[in-house]
Amino acid sequence: MKWASPFALKRAGILGMNRRNVAYIGQYNKRSLYPLVDNKLKTKLLAEKYQVTVPRLLGTVVQQHEIEHVAELVTNYASFAIKPAKGSGGKGILVITGRQGDDYVKASGSVITQEDVKRHMTNILAGLYSLGGKPDVVIIEELIEFDDRFDGFSFQGVPDIRIIIFQGYPVMAMLRCATRASDGKANLHQGAVGVGLDIATGRCLNAVQFGEVVSHHPDTNRALNEIKIPYWTEMLELAATCYDMTDLGYIGTDLVLDKNKGPLLLELNARPGLSIQVANGCGLLPRLRHIEKLKRRHSSAKERVLYAMDAFGLPDELPPVGQTGS
């Protein structure tokens, strides 16, 4: 049979798109708070206020004519990322890792001209990548120097860590590793590898690509079950703080581990996807219901993280599924 019965899915505690929209996003995320996360510039400024570390802002482009000066703006930096402030799903992000004369080298290694970069910015300003096609702002950010401990776990691109924060409690986490198939992007539906992480330890639980269980990275062949995220507790605390920062009850936080700065908040998402369940091999619903049933909620991010680690972590050192999987 190619289809699962809805009852089986329910028994497995899998959160579906409709329930997510109605019962979680619709109920816990106030519409008026969306701009805080939909606009990366606002998120960035807010994060600085709450001492959540974020990649350094190198500059912004608000008006079309400013694009001509972009070369001057970024001339001091060898590498940087260009992003739309209101982009979603990693759309419209251009990562420049180096220079070749007047040209720029993309993360994939391909070389693009200054004209290409300007056109990209023009598109961003016109709202091509923004939600609803509204005019947008270009953000130029310092590039993350990602920790070498992740070498071999990601093909180009930065592996990022997605943590779902519900009512301030981290409920589920995964590491998203880019692959050749995903063209260096960390989107699961494009072929990135999703690695489910144990909330208590940051260890690999399970890994999938295109919905199928994998044990090794398809491009680098590194065993994925070796993954154990360093600074795990700090990372969870950083993510949990985003609840206090935005007041959004159900968010996806995207973090990276920078070699020098440690955990950084990359962006927030008020409508996080559901693939995290596939990566973890585990449904979200029981954990969300657990939090909903709490009589008294913890007020500090630290307490909430400790509680979640205890409640949602694996009780003992079970062998990760990836090891035994097909």
Add this chain to the structure above:
Amino acid sequence: MMSRVPFYTIVVLLILAGLGLAISRHIQMEIPFLPGEERPVWLVEARIDFNARNEPVLVSMDLPDSPPGFRLFTEQAASPGYGFSVIRHDGNRRGEWSIRRAVGPQTLYYKAQFLQAGDIEELPEQTPPLAQPVDWDEPQSTAATQLLAQASQRSSTPESLTRELIKLLNQPEPGQNAALLLSNHSEADLLVKLLNQAGLPARESQGLYLEDARRRQSLSSFVEIYADERWLVFDPKTGEQGLPDNVLMWHRQGMSLLDVTGGSGSNVSFSIIRQTVPALQLARAQAEEHGFGQFSIYQLPIEEQSMFKLLLLLPLGAAVVVLMRIIVGIKTSGTFMPVLIAVAFLQTSLLPGIVSFVTVVALGLLLRGYLSRLNLLLVARIATLVILVVFIIAIMSIVGYQLGFNTGMTITFFPMIIMAWTIERMSILWEEDGPKEVLKQGGGSLLVAILAFLAMESKLVSHLTFNFPELHLVLLAMILLMGQYKGYKLTELKRFKAMVDRT
């Protein structure tokens, strides 16, 4: 959590209001629930022949006025050179033909369609009719009195008196009294006189036996008596009481059936055909008469009606999109673009529509590939695409016309701006997520558009949405319910299949 009770109350109220209104309109205005439903009507043509005497002519004929068991649907008079008008006098309708001068044999026509309308309670007369005084010649007077005495002896009520009189007049060998009276009067006429003499208000009326494809029929006489506040009909030949179902009462009151001044040898004959007409047409014709009709779309000018016809389909298309996205989980590019494509399909018909749409988008994508290298501002790029789309459509029209298809003409119904945006979105999608995603979303949009088209094109659906706009309340309730659906989408059953297998 918002309370469920008000929400479900609203949903139930919407459904009840929608269905209730639809059903009450169905009953009151007889708007059929199914399209193409037909009702039998009788087309009766009265033909008046006479010889004109080269002087002003005025022909006046009694016209049926709400005959019991029937409803007048349409009427018209055809008579070249004659002026025609319908005159109402004392609740009686007469048709009048007039001409300044006419010579020789003349023929006038009056046509009317009658709908068999079941039993309609006749209202009692406002001023109860009184028995008319009767004048007899001397020998007749005696005969009449004796005949009446004979009949009243054997009867107790006005009805039984009438029946007894009919029996007496219809005996195979009528008595001397009856024979005397019948020699000077027709049966019906005599009966009316006798009844009036007995103090019973009575009148002679004339009706037409309706049988399909009959020509040159004449009216049959009936006798009506007024008793118990209503007119009772008797057949003076058989004594049968009550009006047969297939008799259309043509002439009931007033002086005469036909008066011709300025002519002679006048004669009326009738032809009858049984027809069927769309029930909807009947309903519309009545719309003006009923209270509900005042608020119906039928009151709008035809041009606006046809616009509404299309407009009222849109909610259904939207409901299909809601269903496909929320319950099934098909990805589409642009939320309600499929509805717009489907509306365009309605104008172009399906297959040419799909072919043109796919061709235009594919050609547009090719051209857009070049545009992306020009480094244009977004708005300018879309504008360029709009112009290119217009060109593509123009070329397709010309080529299509030369090849003998006229799809080109119909393709213009596609909203240009939306096509241009579709191409732009698809092109970005191609660059960002690859051709697979383009096929997925483009195919999804097209699939939903086709389903919406099939739903909107259905005869039944367009009939219901247009004639029962209140059913949209039910649709609204369904959409509200779907908006609250928290279960899994169909596609998720597949997406998360592997996870269930593992646990």
